[in-house]
Amino acid sequence: DTAVSQTPKYLVTQMGNDKSIKCEQNLGHDTMYWYKQDSKKFLKIMFSYNNKELIINETVPNRFSPKSPDKAHLNLHINSLELGDSAVYFCASSQDQGISPLHFGNGTRLTVT
Amino acid sequence: TQLLEQSPQFLSIQEGENLTVYCNSSSVFSSLQWYRQEPGEGPVLLVTVVTGGEVKKLKRLTFQFGDARKDSSLHITAAQPGDTGLYLCAGADRGSTLGRLYFGRGTQLTVWP
Numbered sequence: 001d002t003a004v005s006q007t008p009k010y011l012v013t014q015m016g017n018d019k020s021i022k023c024e025q026n027l028g029h030d031t032m033y034w035y036k037q038d039s040k041k042f043l044k045i046m047f048s049y050n051n052k053e054l055i056i057n058e059t060v061p062n063r064f065s066p067k068s069p070d071k072a073h074l075n076l077h078i079n080s081l082e083l084g085d086s087a088v089y090f091c092a093s094s095q096d097q098g099i100s101p102l103h104f105g106n107g108t109r110l111t112v113t
Numbered sequence: 114t115q116l117l118e119q120s121p122q123f124l125s126i127q128e129g130e131n132l133t134v135y136c137n138s139s140s141v142f143s144s145l146q147w148y149r150q151e152p153g154e155g156p157v158l159l160v161t162v163v164t165g166g167e168v169k170k171l172k173r174l175t176f177q178f179g180d181a182r183k184d185s186s187l188h189i190t191a192a193q194p195g196d197t198g199l200y201l202c203a204g205a206d207r208g209s210t211l212g213r214l215y216f217g218r219g220t221q222l223t224v225w226p
Contacts, residue, residue, distance in 0.1 A: 004155070041199055043156070043216040056213060090155050099144050099205035102214065104155025 003027050006091045006105035013081055014113055020077045021108045023091030031055075031097045032074040034066060035090040037107070043090070049074055050097040081112045116140050117204055117217035125223045129191050134220045136202035137184045143205045145178055145185045146214070150199040192224045 006023040013019055025032060033056075034046040048056035049068045063079045074091060088107045094100040120135045136145070144163045148156035160169050162178035162185060169176045173196075175188040189196055199221050203214040 041150075041219045041221070043201065043203075045213065048213075092155070099161075099214070101146060101158040101161060102148075102156070102203075104157070106154050 004091055004093055004103050004105040006089075006108055008108060009106065010109050010111075012111045012113065015081055015083060017081050018077070018079045019081060019110070020075055021089055021091075021110075022073070022075045023105060024073050025091075025093040025103070026072065027093055027095075027103060029093040029095050029103070030071060031094045031100075032068065032071070033092040033094070033102065034074065034076050035092060035104075037088045037090060039087070047074075047076075048097070055097055078110075081110075083112050086110055086112045116215045117202055119200075119202060119217035119220050121220060122218065123221050123223075125225070126192055128193055128224055128226050130224075132189050132192055132222070134187045134189075134200055134222070135184070136186070136204075136217050138204060139183065140204070140206075141182050143182070145182075145205070146203045147176055147185070147187055148201040148203065150201060150219070151197075156199075156201055189222075192222075194224045194226050197222055197224050 004025045031050045033048045035043050037043045046060050047066045051071050052068045065077045068074045088109050090107045091105040092102040118137045146161045147159045150156040160176045165180045165182045167178045173190045177186045199219045201219045202217045206213050
């Protein structure tokens with residue numbers, strides 16, 4: 001009965017490859033997010049979707065493409081992976097697009113070699 | 114842009130000690146959230162403070178929102194090893210309807226038995 005689940009937990013890949021991370025929430029929330037946490041634990045928002053519509057798109061390379069097939073799912077596809085993409089990526093959801101608390105998944109640790 | 118400064122960055126104490134963690138900004142926030150993150154997991158919401166001067170208690174944890182809504186503090190009484198974790202504050206942009214939260218870099222707390 002995990003609220004926000006993302007897969008895989010770990011992802012190790014080589015530079016130049018393309019990879020995807022999947023996220024699902026069963027909380028019935030309207031809004032989903034992707035956050036990136038760097039090696040110094042800084043959490044920065046990447047994207048936010050509300051009812052499948054993109055509402056926040058921070059300054060993220062266009063190699064990163066989110067997709068929301070329905071409001072319970074938000075996937076992240078990354079093309080041409082670079083060393084600097086190594087980080088922990090967190091999916092999160094909130095009840096609405098206001099200031100509702102975030103419910104985070106357990107993260108995907110991406111290591112690009 | 115780093116809007117929220119947390120201090121100290123690291124804190125290592127013995128069980129039973131008291132501690133205070135600070136979250137400061139030059140910006141006014143409509144609300145502020147505190148999260149705790151444990152290794153290998155996503156951040157988990159502890160509390161949301163909304164009103165300037167508000168004080169909220171969660172067992173041994175006391176949260177305070179500054180009168181001007183620019184800063185907050187977390188005080189832990191008689192810390193226990195189970196309190197170990199990364200404490201993150203996150204401010205909601207005043208007037209924002211986009212769910213944009215700005216996270217501080219966190220305080221890594223270690224409580225030794």
